[in-house]
Amino acid sequence: MPPFLRNLLAPFRGGWLNRIDRDPWQTDMNPLLSMELTSDHWCAEAIREVLPGGREMPVRRFGVIHFTAGATARSSIGFWRTPEAKGAGAHVVIDRDGTIYQCRPFDRTAGHAGVSKWHDGRKSYEGLNSCAIGIELANAGNSYPALKRFSELPPLLARHKHGGPLREWEAFPEAQYHACEALCRALVARYHLDNVIGHDDIAPQRKSDPGPAFPMGRLRLACGFPEAIS
Ligand SMILES: [Zn+2]
Secondary structure (H helix, E strand, O other): OOHHHHHHOHHHOOOHHHHHHOOOOOHHHOHHHHOOEOOOOOEOOOEEOOOOOOOEOOOOOEEEEEEOOOOOHHHHHHHHOOHHHOOEOOOEEEOOOOOEEEOOOOOEOOEOOOOOEEEOOOOEEEOHHHOEEEEEEOOOOOOOOHHHHHOOOOOEEEEEOOEEEEEEEOOOOHHHHHHHHHHHHHHHHHHOOOEEEEHHHHOOOOOOOOOOOOOHHHHHHHOOOOOOOO
C-alpha cells in the first residue's frame, strides 16, 4: 500500500487495515521483520514474563524450537512458575497469534533441552541447555483435547520423521510462524548462531517437538542455513 494511502486511511487503523499493515510480504510495513534485541539480551518486541534463575550463558550456539504440548503461552509460563515444573522453562514462548513472551534474557540458561546431544559435523555437544536459546510455540502437538480446544486450523495428519503411527498434529498459524522466524533471524544475526534445530533433533528418543506440522526447513532457509538437517 502506498504511503499516501496509508496516511489517508490512518484513522481507520485497528481493524482490516491493521491486518493489511502486517502483511508479511510487504517487508517495509512488517514490524516483525525488524525485530530488535536490546543490549541486555531481551527482545524489544516481547512481553516480559520474567522467570528468575538460570546460569550465565556467555556463548550461544543454537536456537532450539519446541512446542508446549499445551494451551496458551501464558498457561505454560504459569506452569513454569510452579514447583512441579522442576526448573523447566524456555527463553521465549510464542502464542498462536504471534505474541512473544520472553521469560529469561538470552545471556542466561533456561531448562528447555534436557538430556540432549548434537553433532554439527565439526563438534559434538551434550546437554544443550548450556549453549542454546529455547523457543517454545504454544501448540498442542498431538495431545488431545488441547488440539481440538485451542486450534482454529485443521490438524495435519502425519507420521513423525522418527517413526510412529499416523497422528493428527496441531497446525501452526502463519502469525505464530512469522513471529518465530523474525525472532530467529534476529537471534542468528546478533549471536551468530551455528544452527536452528528442533527439540526432536537433539533428543530424538524422548521428544517429538516441534514435529511434522512445523516447517523447520522453511525456518532454517529463512535464517540462512541449509533447508535439511544434516
Ligand atoms: Zn521441547
